[in-house]
Amino acid sequence: MIDKKIAALLNNQINLEWFSAYFYLDIYGYYMDQNLNGFGNWFYVQTQEERDHAMLFTQYLLNNNERFVLQDVKAPKIIFTDFREPANAALQHERAITKSINTIYAAAYEQKDFRTMQFLDWFVKEQGEEEKNTEDVVKRYDLFGKDPKGLYLLDSELASRVYAPPTLTV
Numbered sequence: 486m487i488d489k490k491i492a493a494l495l496n497n498q499i500n501l502e503w504f505s506a507y508f509y510l511d512i513y514g515y516y517m518d519q520n521l522n523g524f525g526n527w528f529y530v531q532t533q534e535e536r537d538h539a540m541l542f543t544q545y546l547l548n549n550n551e552r553f554v555l556q557d558v559k560a561p562k563i564i565f566t567d568f569r570e571p572a573n574a575a576l577q578h579e580r581a582i583t584k585s586i587n588t589i590y591a592a593a594y595e596q597k598d599f600r601t602m603q604f605l606d607w608f609v610k611e612q613g614e615e616e617k618n619t620e621d622v623v624k625r626y627d628l629f630g631k632d633p634k635g636l637y638l639l640d641s642e643l644a645s646r647v648y649a650p651p652t653l654t655v
Contacts, residue, residue, distance in 0.1 A: 488596045492551045494589045495542055495601075500556040501585055502539035506532050508578060511561045512571040521568065521636075523644030527622065528575070530648045537651050538608070544655045545604050568636070569626050576619045583612040607653040 487495070509532040516524035546553045565571050586608050593601040622643070629635030 487546070487549050487551050487601065488592075488598060491589065491592050491596060491598055491601055492546065494592055495546055495551075496554045496556070498585060498589060499539050499542045499546075499553060500558065501582060502535050502542060503558045504561075505535035505578065505582060506539065507558055508561045509535060509575065511563070512565075512575060515565050515571055516568075519568065521640050523640035523642065524568070524572075527643040527646050528571070530646050531575070533648045534651070538611075541651060541653055541655055545601075548655055549600070568630060569623070572619065572622045572626055576616070576623050579612065579615045579619050583616060586612055604655065607651075611651075 509528045513525050513528040513532060516522070516528060543553045563571075563574060565574075586605060590602060590605045590609065593599075593605065625639050625642075626636075629639050
């Protein structure tokens with residue numbers, strides 16, 4: 486049985502993951518409106534990943550005889566004024582998600598909830614990858630994005646990202 490505090494944190498994480506999907510879908514729309522379809526693709530793939538993360542947390546609760554509780558998902562309300570802002574906002578968002586997962590992990594550690602810790606191990610690793618990949622997009626934009634040819638090539642590179650379902654089983 487999962488401790489009620491940990492169950493509440495996991496339920497909150499479900500909401501954060503759904504918000505992340507909304508957030509990245511919003512960024513996808515921004516880039517598509519700007520005709521940066523490669524950037525749009527990169528964030529569309531990110532949307533799919535976040536949706537799957539929400540479902541993994543949901544399934545984990547169900548597999549442990551806990552009810553998941555859906556919460557309202559707020560629409561993102563960010564207005565972007567340049568091409569860098571969405572990628573940088575995504576990086577800041579990923580850092581906040583990492584902090585949230587670390588909080589759940591610390592609570593599981595405190596309760597000696599080794600099953601939840603083992604489940605979260607995948608997300609800890611995943612968040613390292615998420616932060617690195619998003620930071621790479623920001624850094625590449627900083628290097629190449631102000632030059633039209635560089636922006637075109639970066640956009641083309643980001644168009645090659647394909648969705649790969651998570652490998653975690655719960």
